[in-house]
Amino acid sequence: MQSDELLEREVYLRLLNSIKNEHDKEVLKKIADEESRHYEIWKEYTKVDVKPNMHKVRWYVLLGKLLGYTFTAKIMEKRLNEFNQMATKEFIDELRESVSDIDIILREEDEHEIELLAMIDEERLQYVGSIVLGLNDALVEFTGSLAGWTFAMQNNRLILLAGLIAGISATLSMASSEYLSTKNEGGKNPLKSASYTGIAYLITVLALLIPYAILPEKSYTIALIIMLALVVGIIAAFNYYISIAKDLSFKHKFKEMASVSLGVAAVSFLIGLVVKQFLGLDI
Incomplete structure (x- = not known):
């Protein structure tokens, strides 16, 4: 989960250069900053630095250039949020015992998905x-x-x-x-x-x-x-x-x-x- 925060951050930052819509640019920049903060929260508990999967980063950036940043951002968030949805209540409760900020992270990830839903100003979607x-x-x-x-x-x-x-x-x-x-x-x-x-x-x-x-x-x-x-x-x-x-x-x-x-x-x-x-x- 810590690595995935960096994965999303890297992809969003690399997609910024290809985005003309200023509102969408600000949304992705804000989400990238929050992903970076989430990484630091996880790091406080794991006590280790991790790296994102660069193969996945390059794949998502390529998708962004071919199919658009809206599609790429949503499919990436969808894939990562599926983990949260599949996580059992017992697992989340167990995490809460050692990670007090887990609810903040999960809530903000849900907010990211809602913000991404509004990103349909991309030309190819217009x-x-x-x-x-x-x-x-x-x-x-x-x-x-x-x-x-x-x-x-x-x-x-x-x-x-x-x-x-x-x-x-x-x-x-x-x-x-x-x-x-x-x-x-x-x-x-x-x-x-x-x-x-x-x-x-x-x-x-x-x-x-x-x-x-x-x-x-x-x-x-x-x-x-x-x-x-x-x-x-x-x-x-x-x-x-x-x-x-x-x-x-x-x-x-x-x-x-x-x-x-x-x-x-x-x-x-x-x-x-x-x-x-x-x-x-x-x-």
């Missing part, structure tokens, strides 16, 4: 709606298209060609639609909203096309299965991120998004078979 729009539309629309093309064309190279053309066109369409929508509604920054939507859509499109690009032409069934697995993986990863950063229910959002995307894919798959049979095409 535009999470735009990211959701691009990601969700790509997953629903593009998953359905790929499923339909898979058994209509039955050739990975043709599916890849159609996917690239349709995906890039749809990316530009979605980004421009988001720009006009945000501008007409008086949103914060139409260009940034459009950029987040377009980037989310394009990344999703390229990820779903990977199996069609690397597998042989006639392995379209395997490519479809891998693509659907990627869909589930992307939905799980994104909803986990949002559930941590914005304190939402992971299970509910995941089930909702996965059922819609896979449901559309199933319907489109059947449409592809029916259309191919009806038109009598053999590609």
Whole structure:
């Protein structure tokens, strides 16, 4: 526990340089100072100096740069607070016998979590709606298209060609639609909203096309299965991120998004078979 206080302090101080929001910067600086004070309290009882796990420090700092300081701070506090929640009453009572300040430390750790809950001014979270729009539309629309093309064309190279053309066109369409929508509604920054939507859509499109690009032409069934697995993986990863950063229910959002995307894919798959049979095409 003494080492973990330094772990949090080191991570927060290293993240400060990448934070533009002054309020969030002050919150993290205050928490870092309190973690340092907690370390000194533990040291009074342990009588030893300890060091933080630098591998974990570097990992959390990397997460902060890739996924944002809000997500990183919350997931780190969540992991460390799980220990306090799992600690039995008997264990806490035993600690109280030798560590009179334990209640102060536990109370302030809870306060840290509450303060972190309010830290949603980070830019990428301000535009999470735009990211959701691009990601969700790509997953629903593009998953359905790929499923339909898979058994209509039955050739990975043709599916890849159609996917690239349709995906890039749809990316530009979605980004421009988001720009006009945000501008007409008086949103914060139409260009940034459009950029987040377009980037989310394009990344999703390229990820779903990977199996069609690397597998042989006639392995379209395997490519479809891998693509659907990627869909589930992307939905799980994104909803986990949002559930941590914005304190939402992971299970509910995941089930909702996965059922819609896979449901559309199933319907489109059947449409592809029916259309191919009806038109009598053999590609």
